[in-house]
Amino acid sequence: MKTLSNVESLVRKITDRIIQLQEATPSDTSYLELSYIFEQIDKLDKAKYVLQEGIQEHPNSIALHRALWSLYTKQKQQQEKIKYIPRVLKSWIQKxxxxxxxxxxxxxxxxxxxxxxxxxxxxQLRKFPQQIDLLYDATQKSLNLGYYKEAISYxxxxxxxxxxxxxIIRLNMKIGMVYILSGDFEEGEKQFTYCREEYNDLLPEIYKDGYEKLVIFNNGESSIEYYKNICSTKRVVATFDSIDKTNKAKPFAFSILKKKSVDLISLRRRTVDNYHQDLSREEYYQTIEKLVLFYEKRFAYGTSLGGYCSLYFGSTIPECKILSLAPRNSAHPNYGSKIRGNSEFTHSLSHPVNTEVEPIICYDPKERIDQHYITEEIQKSYPNATFxxxxxxxxxVPLYLQQVGVLKDIVSRFLAEEPIPNYSPKLHSKSAEYHRILALACKRDLKLRWSLDLxxxxxxxxxxxxxxxALRIEVLLSLKQFDTCIEYAKEAIKIHPNLARFYILLADAYISKDELYMAIDILESARxxxxxxxxxxxxxxxxxxxxYQNA
Structure with a gap:
C-alpha cells in the first residue's frame, strides 16, 4: 500500500493534468490513472467502479477494457467476467x-x-455555470481556503x-455569516438586520429550530458547522460531539442550547470511528479565528470525546469558558480503549499546559479510565481547572445529570457564568445510570445479590x-439462574430486536444449561x-x- 505522500503525489499529478487540458469530461487516461490510485490504496472496489464508469463513457478504449479484466482476475471474480459483456451493453443503453x-x-x-x-x-462550473450544486460546492471549498470574497460571490x-x-432568505443569512467569518462584522450585521426587518414574519416559519447553518470547514472526515441564531446575540458556544454522534444528527446539546439565545460553532464527524485525529488545533482555530471575535461571550461544551475536544480545541479560543464532561479520547494510546487501539493518534499525547483557561470538569472519580486520564494528564495541563x-x-455523565434533574441547571449556570453547586446526594435515587454503575461495581467485587438488587x-x-x-442478565448468569436469564433475554429482544448482545446473552444462558444446539439455532436466526x-x-x-465434543 502506498504511503500518504505517494498518494498525494499521484492525485496531484492527475488533477494537474485534468486542469491543464481543461477536461470537463474525463478522458480514458484519467479514468485509468484514478483507478490506479485506488488500487494503490487497496480500494479495489472503487478502482473497479471507476473503470466500469470509464468504459461507459469510452466504450472503444481497449486500455480500459484490459484494465478492468485484469482487475477481475486479481480479485478472482469469475462471476464478474461472466457478466462483463451484458454489463457493457447495458451501460451503453442506460448511462x-x-x-x-x-x-x-x-x-x-x-x-x-x-x-x-x-x-x-x-x-466543472465552466461547463455547467448555473448548476447550483456545483456553486454550493465551490462556496464550501472557498471557505475551506479562507477565500471569503469568492464564497460570497458564489x-x-x-x-x-x-x-x-x-x-433567498437563507442565502442572505449565509452571506451575512460569511461576512462575520471574514471579520467584516459591520457588513454581516447589515445582512442580518435586513433579513430580520424585511422577513420578520417569515423567519420563524423558515427556521423551525431558530438557526441558519453554514459548513465553514470540511476535510472529508471532520467538519465545522456554524449555526447563526435568527435573533441577535453576542454569545457563542463551541460544541463538540460525543463518541456515538455523527454529522447526520443535530450537534451535541442542540436541544438545550437552542433555547439559550446563543450561536453555535460545532465540530462534527462523518463516521463514529473518527476521533478528530485528522484535525489539528491550528486548523481548528484558523477556521474560527476571526469569527469568535464577533462575540462578547465565548463558551465551549462537550462530553466524552467532546469533553476531550472542548479542552483540546476549545482552549484555543480567547477568553473562553469551558464545560467538559468526562473528557476522554478512546484513540489515545495511553488512556484510550483497547477496542480502538489501532486508531491513529496524531494529537500531542498531553494537552499543552494552559494557565489562563479555567475549565469546569465534571466526572466520576470511580470511573477508572476517566480518573486515570484526568489525574495523570488533564490536571497537569489545566492547573486552574475546577473539578x-x-x-x-x-x-x-450527561445521562446521569439528566436523570437526577440537574443537567439543564448546570448548563444554565455555566452560560450565566455562575458557580455550579454541590447537589444533594439524595438525587442519586432518581438515576437508573447511578444504580447500574453501582451494580456493576458490586458485580466486579462478587457481591452478586447486592448487584442484582441495584x-x-x-x-x-x-x-x-x-x-x-443486559447487566441484569449478566448478573443472573453469574448467579446461575439460567431460566430467569432466558426469560429476561427474550423480553429484552422484544424491546431491542436489532441489538446483538441480547441474542448472545440468550445463547450463553442455553450454553450454561448444556443446550448447545438451541444456542446455535438462536444465533443462526439472529445472524x-x-x-x-x-x-x-x-x-x-x-x-x-x-x-470437538462430537469427535
Missing part, C-alpha cells in the same frame, strides 16, 4: 451519472489538497438563479434501557436479522465446540 469527479474530490480532501479541489470544481450567483423566497465530582455517575432498581427506573437490561460480526464470531466458536 449512469458520472461520479469520477466526486471520487477524485474525495482523494483531494483526504490528501488536503484544497486548492486543487477548488480548481476541479471551477473547471452565494450571490446562486441568489440570482433561485426564485424561491425561503431560499466537580459525581460519584457512580459512570462515563455517561440493577433491578435501575430497570425499574428505566425499563427499556439496554445497558441495564440473519442483525448481520452482527459478534454473532458470526460467537456462532463460529460454538460450532467448533460442538464438533
Amino acid at each position: 449512469r451519472p458520472i461520479k469520477f469527479f466526486d471520487r477524485l474530490q474525495g482523494l483531494l480532501l483526504q490528501t488536503r489538497q484544497y486548492e486543487l479541489s477548488l480548481s476541479i470544481t471551477q473547471l 452565494l450571490e450567483t446562486i441568489k440570482e438563479l433561485v426564485n424561491d423566497t425561503d431560499e 466537580k465530582y459525581f460519584y457512580y455517575a459512570g462515563h455517561r 440493577v433491578n432498581k435501575s430497570v425499574e427506573l428505566a425499563p427499556t434501557y439496554d445497558r441495564s437490561l 440473519k436479522k442483525t448481520k452482527s460480526k459478534k454473532i458470526v464470531k460467537k456462532l463460529k466458536s460454538l460450532k467448533k465446540q460442538t464438533e
Whole structure:
C-alpha cells in the first residue's frame, strides 16, 4: 500500500493534468490513472467502479477494457467476467451519472489538497455555470481556503438563479455569516438586520429550530458547522460531539442550547470511528479565528470525546469558558480503549499546559479510565481547572445529570457564568445510570445479590434501557439462574430486536444449561436479522465446540 505522500503525489499529478487540458469530461487516461490510485490504496472496489464508469463513457478504449479484466482476475471474480459483456451493453443503453469527479474530490480532501479541489470544481462550473450544486460546492471549498470574497460571490450567483423566497432568505443569512467569518462584522450585521426587518414574519416559519447553518470547514472526515441564531446575540458556544454522534444528527446539546439565545460553532464527524485525529488545533482555530471575535461571550461544551475536544480545541479560543464532561479520547494510546487501539493518534499525547483557561470538569472519580486520564494528564495541563465530582455517575455523565434533574441547571449556570453547586446526594435515587454503575461495581467485587438488587432498581427506573437490561442478565448468569436469564433475554429482544448482545446473552444462558444446539439455532436466526460480526464470531466458536465434543 502506498504511503500518504505517494498518494498525494499521484492525485496531484492527475488533477494537474485534468486542469491543464481543461477536461470537463474525463478522458480514458484519467479514468485509468484514478483507478490506479485506488488500487494503490487497496480500494479495489472503487478502482473497479471507476473503470466500469470509464468504459461507459469510452466504450472503444481497449486500455480500459484490459484494465478492468485484469482487475477481475486479481480479485478472482469469475462471476464478474461472466457478466462483463451484458454489463457493457447495458451501460451503453442506460448511462449512469458520472461520479469520477466526486471520487477524485474525495482523494483531494483526504490528501488536503484544497486548492486543487477548488480548481476541479471551477473547471466543472465552466461547463455547467448555473448548476447550483456545483456553486454550493465551490462556496464550501472557498471557505475551506479562507477565500471569503469568492464564497460570497458564489452565494450571490446562486441568489440570482433561485426564485424561491425561503431560499433567498437563507442565502442572505449565509452571506451575512460569511461576512462575520471574514471579520467584516459591520457588513454581516447589515445582512442580518435586513433579513430580520424585511422577513420578520417569515423567519420563524423558515427556521423551525431558530438557526441558519453554514459548513465553514470540511476535510472529508471532520467538519465545522456554524449555526447563526435568527435573533441577535453576542454569545457563542463551541460544541463538540460525543463518541456515538455523527454529522447526520443535530450537534451535541442542540436541544438545550437552542433555547439559550446563543450561536453555535460545532465540530462534527462523518463516521463514529473518527476521533478528530485528522484535525489539528491550528486548523481548528484558523477556521474560527476571526469569527469568535464577533462575540462578547465565548463558551465551549462537550462530553466524552467532546469533553476531550472542548479542552483540546476549545482552549484555543480567547477568553473562553469551558464545560467538559468526562473528557476522554478512546484513540489515545495511553488512556484510550483497547477496542480502538489501532486508531491513529496524531494529537500531542498531553494537552499543552494552559494557565489562563479555567475549565469546569465534571466526572466520576470511580470511573477508572476517566480518573486515570484526568489525574495523570488533564490536571497537569489545566492547573486552574475546577473539578466537580459525581460519584457512580459512570462515563455517561450527561445521562446521569439528566436523570437526577440537574443537567439543564448546570448548563444554565455555566452560560450565566455562575458557580455550579454541590447537589444533594439524595438525587442519586432518581438515576437508573447511578444504580447500574453501582451494580456493576458490586458485580466486579462478587457481591452478586447486592448487584442484582441495584440493577433491578435501575430497570425499574428505566425499563427499556439496554445497558441495564443486559447487566441484569449478566448478573443472573453469574448467579446461575439460567431460566430467569432466558426469560429476561427474550423480553429484552422484544424491546431491542436489532441489538446483538441480547441474542448472545440468550445463547450463553442455553450454553450454561448444556443446550448447545438451541444456542446455535438462536444465533443462526439472529445472524440473519442483525448481520452482527459478534454473532458470526460467537456462532463460529460454538460450532467448533460442538464438533470437538462430537469427535
